[in-house]
Amino acid sequence: MAFDDINAREDILPNYQLSLIIGNTKASSDLGVKVLFDFIRLPPQKIMLLGCGFARVTSAVAGVVNYYNLVQTCFSNGAWNLPQVMLLKYYNWTKVAIIARRSEIYDVSMERLLNDLHHAKIQVITTEGFIPGTNFDRQIGNLKAIRKLSISRFKKHLKITVKSWYINGVKEEDVRIIIGHFQEEDALEIFCQAYKHGMYGADYVWIVPGFLSSTFWDKAVNVKHVNCTPQEIAIAANYSLSIDFATINTADETTISGMTPQSFDIRYHNWPSIVNHTYWPNSYAGFTYDAVWAEALALNSSLSRITKLNRSLDDFRYSDSEMAGIFKEEMYRVNFSGISNMIKFDKYGDVHPHNTYLVQQQGNAKRFVATIIAKENLIDFNTIPPNVIKWAGNGPPVDQVKRVYRLLRIPLAIFIIMTILSCIAILIAVAFLIYNDKNRNKKVIKMSSPNLNSLILIGCISLYLSVIASGTISVVESPILCMLPPWLTTIGFAIVSGSMFAKTYRAYKIFTTKKRISVSFSNDSIIVISQLLECDCQHGTIWLVTILALNGFVIIFGAFIAYEARKIKLLIMNESKQIAICIYNVALLCIIVIPITFSLPNTSGGPYITSCGLILYCTTTTICIFFIPKYLTEILTIWPNCKQVHGKPRHSQSQGSVERANQDVEASHLPLIQWQKNSRFHSGIGRSPYEAMFGKKPRVDIDGRKFSKSVLDKIGYIQGTDEDNIESQPFENIPDSEDELSSQESSFDDLESNADLCVSCQRPSSRAHKCRICKNYCHAIPPCCASTDIEEGFGSLVTCRLCESEEHTRNLRQQSKRKLQQQAETMLQKSVKRLKSGIVGDTVLIPLPEPDREKSQLRNVQACIFSVSKDNYYQLGTWHGLINRLHDATQLTLCKESFLAKDDINCNVKISLRETAKLESVITGQKSHFCGCYTSCITSRCKCFKANVKCNSKCHHQRTCKNK
Template structure:
């Protein structure tokens, strides 16, 4: 163009071309300096729409940005709300991609990935796969398109689950072309598979009108003449799709010059287009105004220009079927909003999967609750345990006057049963989640579970171990008759344990309260749907330390209980000594804890987690209660059951004392003294006051008797420690 402009032998009137945007942009920036209009038949860069840089430029082919409206119409039609973009980093593709991203935000379409490349696109295509892209908008030259689709084949980014929408002006069967400058390592068969079913958006190259246009030819006539001119098979020619635009470009210039000549001839004095010179602004303005008003029916459709010099006209959607691209839709911007895109009835879209693919993997959130059936079963077991504990409690109260029951500290047994009931309730609280409670209630159920289990454990095992501690004190004190531990003292010990639990939980609620934590996991339901499982749990920031403190306290309690059970193992009065059953209870709790806690930590299934923990609590509690109370049920109707101190005393008189063990000898002596005191109280009630005031009778026999007998207070101590009974 430089040579022609400075060729003074002829004066140029207009510039026709160029075909590529990279050539058109520099020439159009210069041609207006010579007052020349420039018309391109196929340049598509959005940059050319900037009137301040290209004031006298027009083009027959619409810019790439225009096709974004067609893409948006497709996305809305197929309900695709999540898309990804991939473009080559040159102005021709960067600008329309940027325009698409802006429009997507305005139209509520989510961009899940936006990748760009300048050379090898392999990494960017792989990233699209990693981001879960299903609907991909591509803007790149066809030499890069072959590399893109080769990598898409390798990454599995093709098939019935994926849709590619690319530019529509590639050559025929472009994916089968081998370009040494831009090689790829996929076979023709692999490329055929990778590109199958892609969509393109493009300007409508041929008019849909059945009547002849301004040239006097219909679209069919033009195409026949074109085929004949190129010798058949025009698809094999590069750029054959732009032929109608080139034809209409020539007609546009011809019509403009014809009208300009007529206007110039009507001027006074008359002028002609032959009078045009590079500094003739008047004729240049006439050319420009006529070009802006261009309106005729060409072989490529209606020819009109916008204020930016861009072509107005119809656009099309094509789809790759077999070895060719088939028109499946037409976009008419002149129609009512929402109805611009019309789908072809002759070439309906047939999807590989029978329906349009989804725009992304659907994530369906579902809350993971405990199975209602499991909750019912565990609640039934817990209620059965509570009923059993209440039955034991009723038995303990009814038969509390029985010698065997009285000697086993019935009041402490009541605390054991109360702790067992709290433990059973702790089974029910976490299972309430099965009825889909709200978050606030769920947190309160967590608190109730923790408090009831911890306090129930301290109450049950604290009571069990403290009454064993009393037996231990009795049989390890050198002067047995001077050992006195009353029930209220044992209550105090149990209360201390409960208060320790309350202090720990109280500080936790103040400084580190528990809160709801929703844990998520993903489960593939099928190729299109992923279930996002929401599992609610209760936690706190320092949950490990709080749980550790409770484990230490309860662990020390179990160790202490095991020590007492070992120390009192040789006491042969079952009514007093539960050491064997305590040892078994401690063993069960420890074993179940060592098995249950690790298993519950590794299990992700909420039902299995709940069922295992609930079963461990149920069996540990039930075994403990049964081992403490079932032996008492068996001897409830015996006056002096085997193993009480009185049956032991009777048997001991028939045996040689020389073979009697030291602990048994203490029991026998204690039993003899209690029996003696009970007889004296029945016969000499009138002397109680005298004994309390230590009034000593005058007789020597009485003095000896008084000095050897216990005071009333010592009598009461002995009765409480050895199992008190009613006065006879």
């Protein structure tokens, strides 16, 4: 129709006739690109492109058409942006989230939408993008950090996720207003995930594309990756909003074609191809009609400019970028009254309609609830016929919950306890300090250097003061207090560790130096957000790493000095054991406590408790280890009959007594050993055998009361939860006599006469709820029923705890069976696998024997096949030389890639596999296990022979060794 009207006009494109060449893409992007290439390949020469009708086809074609300098007109997704912004501003929604399909068309429209939202001062909390065709069965990810995207870098920073991930990402950001730009097939999975995450109802508003059908969820039955029923998708999509366009201009005025929009509509439906059903009526026919007129007017206005270049439209070629630029410039100048709207392109190539419709999904129908008038910046809710916008709650939801900030401090009780403990420890340190000063001339104190003892106690007092100062930070805000704890801790640790190691170094130098020398020592609508006061500085991380490295070096150096001084015979001065215990104590606790301190949330004083507890424990232990033995030694001088015993008593044992003791405990310990075996994790089935059989974690007895706590701790007893204890409640009060049994039966009869019992807890129920599986009465509250099936209303069905447990157990058994089958199939495949034969130049892996390699060394070494014998034995070589023994195919593993060429092998040197391992190792190349025997190493006295390993070069240099 448009081509006939244009060709009939003499003032438009004189001496030219517009013709339309149709290509059916069948809604396929691949076929659309093929049709485009056919248009370009076959004559006649094409000038402009119209379409496509589907966004996914348009996206694929648009990526190719620019390379051929063709102007393409199609329906733009960017035309929805302005009405959406007006809707957000009307309801004062200033924080939104966007879920967008990743494609060329959608990326451009999304960038424009972000630009419009930015100018309207609407904050985009998070933008989630997904690639069409992604696997939707992957696990849900956790997207926690708020990602505010830059508008100019939308494509670079857009988070690409699967649908279940970005739904969870939007939920984590707690955004209530969600704008969706996607296709109808994407909407099924999106609203399915929204239903699973509870992102619908009174707290959420979805703004979706207007082309979604009113009952699009009916297609979910035929989509395999959608794990929701159509009813669930309909619930999630209910009350969603969308923007739709008027297909016919509401203004009753004559357009450029000489027709009014109403007369066009009548003419279109009476068109022969529509009447004889060659084509079915399309509501977007007015848009297509105006698009043809826009192209014709652009070509018509281009004639004058092309004529000045002594050229015509017939001279256009696909490589002619100059003429294509003229066409595009004239397209931006097009301005006329069309059938669908006032046609004028903006800088993005979009046509903004004057009037759009606000449509809401209400049940199975889409209701026209308001008119958005862009020219007047007005939303008119007076519709004909009258339709009222509805909300799931009492009104439109808020865009985000209100946040109230509250300052968190260390609990006062914890601070008082730590302060009291620190003060007690300071008093103990002061007492030892006074004792050390008063008895400094006594032999025990004098030989251990009383001055260094005083420095150790002063350093401990500094560490105790840092505990008090650390808690004061949360009470008093002061920069001085903020800097005080790290300095007190650093100075205290340096004094204590330095003094301890100086004492050992002093004793070491005295007993290892022949000439006496003197050593000088030197010194829901509202969310309450908790806030914490933390001390921080610009280079805090560098400072912390430097201090930790320095303290670590001091500990290592002190350990070395203590090790060197371990053989000093004067026990009063030899404190190597005490220093070793202190180093072990501090190092082990620091390795455990420091990561815990950084990982604990600082909400209830957890890091403060762990760090201060570490300081108190290590410091107090150090004081006790160094000064209590001296105090006890002083006491022994007062009571000479008192003896100090080190170690534990020993009793003689024989083989017979050991066997008799084992027989006594066999009956009680064998069940525990069996229980440990059944409750331990099994890698084949992915869980313990007990859990695979019974569907829950193992427990000792019904209520865990038959064994002492020490025994339960040793065997790894797992305390049952309240839900597990429900199943044991019917067995807790077992009658001991027939009279008691009869009395209980009579009491049960009385209960049954009034109300039926709950099948889970065996308590009277109100007959309001039944289990949907076993049809017995059940309470509709946990733990009697499943937590996911809590419903209200008389007669509703729930799932009782027993049926849920039975179903869970059945699933675990099936999973265990499948894993065992997979393990058996893997073993079968490996057993029938044929070894591949290598050729010269292939890279292989040689396994290294355990005695010949270090624990930190790789288990295999790379080699190259140098030659192959007639018996299929391989001569291998490495960078270091040829290996002096042949290998067969069973000892090698072929590599897919070639990391070592034959030319890289040193053919002039022959070495053993042990020497190869040593050369490949960064340390010694052999295991640290050695025997040091002087015999032939054929008895159990040899450590290597007893451990069933071969002797290596570190064991000895005896030629008589036979264990090689």
